[in-house]
Amino acid sequence: MPEIGEVARIVHFLRKHCASKVISAVQVQEDNIIYGKVGTSASAFQKAMTGKRILDAKQQGKYFWLEMDSAPHPVMHLGMTGWIKFKTDDTSHYYRKPEDEDKPQEWPPRFWKFILQLQGEENEIAFVDPRRLARIRLVDVAAKELRNTTPLKENGPDPVIDKEILTEQWLEEKLKSKKVPIKALLLDQANISGIGNWVADEVLYQARIHPEQYSYTFSSAQIAALHKAMMEVCGLAVEVLSDSSQFPETWLMKYRWDKGKKDKNVLPNGDKIVHLKVGGRTSAIVPRLQKKTGKVAGDVGSADEMEEDTAESQEEAAPKKPKSKAKKATTKVKAEVDEEETKPKRARTTKRKAETADEDESASVKSEDEDTKPVKKRQTKTATKTNGTKATQAKPKKTDVKVETPAAEGQTRRRSGRLSGKDI
Structure with a gap:
């Protein structure tokens, strides 16, 4: 995700190519997200921007905007994959693969949302976003009031442009007022603007602070180290426009991307890098240097000496509980199905009884021959059972063979006689 340094890069190129230029035409693609x-x-957006003059481009954390000669002003957020591209300039050359560096840019670029054409200029500006998590809005206030208006007013101070606000004392008060892992606090834009995942990991590594530790547990010395690291990391990222080739070789950012590659997950001095999740985001830490010195959230495990595969196995172990619930639900459904299957049997029995009753009622209408036939058949069957014939023996009822502990020998012989058909 573009963070404070990447957004500073965008603002730099907007100032370079757009300041004091008039927008002669605007192409747009409707997007309801x-x-x-x-x-x-x-x-x-097209109607508001056409014919307007761009005075400047500015930034607060991950937000940036074009200051126009009159309201409204476009305020933008790049989301996860948003970017600004220029027809005559490559703003992201360091992201390109070596084999693609000499290839001309595709224009118009894929996934564009708007394209601004500048008066008297060959250059064009395009906003692109493949994943559609970016946001483009119009804010209808005076330019000087933008930072006091939604969405900027809901965001915390920027470490680079708000140094007079984000002091060491301010940071200590903020940390003491929260009970969350320090990594989660840094990522929350309502606290501090512009810090994303890699910047937070770098700041915590430079300050030798563990990302899982609760924010209110740090000493004044630790908070001073955290403030110093935050100002230095954010300041340098903005200064070099997030060109990682200009970051110090001692930065964790240079080596944090090889998760799962054990041979590469080390710093030049041999210190191991471990990945774990904090605040819903993957964090890179160096356990030898980033020790826990205070309380941590109850649902996170120790990672001071944890191998990466162990950390991942713990993360994967969490979803096991729903399986037992699913099993119980399956058993309940199965029981309900079994119950449903038994109901038709009782219904069929009732139906047979009803049919028999109907036949008995209609018996008086039938002929005399039809009335006697079923009676004779029933009498024959009853007589057969009384005489103990082979037909009766072939289908004995289960109640006749129920095994019980006999009270006397005579009872056993009498039961045996019933089973054999003999009269004893």
Whole structure:
């Protein structure tokens, strides 16, 4: 995800190519998520931007905006995969594969949402986003009031442009007022603007702080180290426009991306890098240096000396409980099915009884021959049972052979006689 340094790169190129330029035409593609989720539409954006002059481009954390000569102003967020591309300039050359560096840019680029054409310029500006998690909105206030308006006012101070606010004392008060893992606090934009996953990991590594430890448990010395690391990491990321080739070789960021590759998950000095989840995000830490010195959340395990595969196995073990619930649910459904299957048997018995009753009622209408036939058959069957014939022996009732402990020998012989058909 583009973080404070990547957004600073975008703002740099917008100033370079757009400052004091008039937008002669706007092409848009309607998108009810990127525009619609924040109460704007592509057609409204097109109407608001056409013919306007761009005065400047500015940033607060992960948000950036174009300051126009009159309201409304477009305020944008890049989401996970959003970016700004220029027809005559490559803003992300360091992301490209070596084999693609000499290839010309595709224009218009794939997944574009708007394209701005500048008056008297060959250059064009395109907003792209493959995953549609970016946001483009219009804010209808004076430019000087933008930071006091949604969505900027809901975000915390920026470590680079708000240094007079984000002091060491301010940070200590913020940490003491929360009871969350420090990594989760840093990622929450309502606390501090612009810090994303890799920046948070770098800051915590430089401060020698474990990401799982509760924010209110740190000493004043630890908070001072955290504040210093935050200002240095964010400041340098913005200064070099997030070009990682200009980051110090001692930064964790250079080596944190090889999760699962055990031979590469080490720093140049041999320290092992371990990955675990904190605040719903994968965190890279160096256990030898980042020790827990206070309380941690109850649902996270120790990772001070944890191998990466162990950490991953613990993460995968969490979803086991729902399986037992699913099993219980399956058993319950099966019992209900069995119960349903037994019901028709009683219904069929009732139906047979009803049919028999109907036949008896209609017997008076039938002829005399028809009336006697079923009676004779029943009498024959009864006589057969009384005489103990072979027909009766072939289908004995289970109640006749029920085994019980006899009270006397005579009872056993009498039961035996019934089974054999002999009269004793």
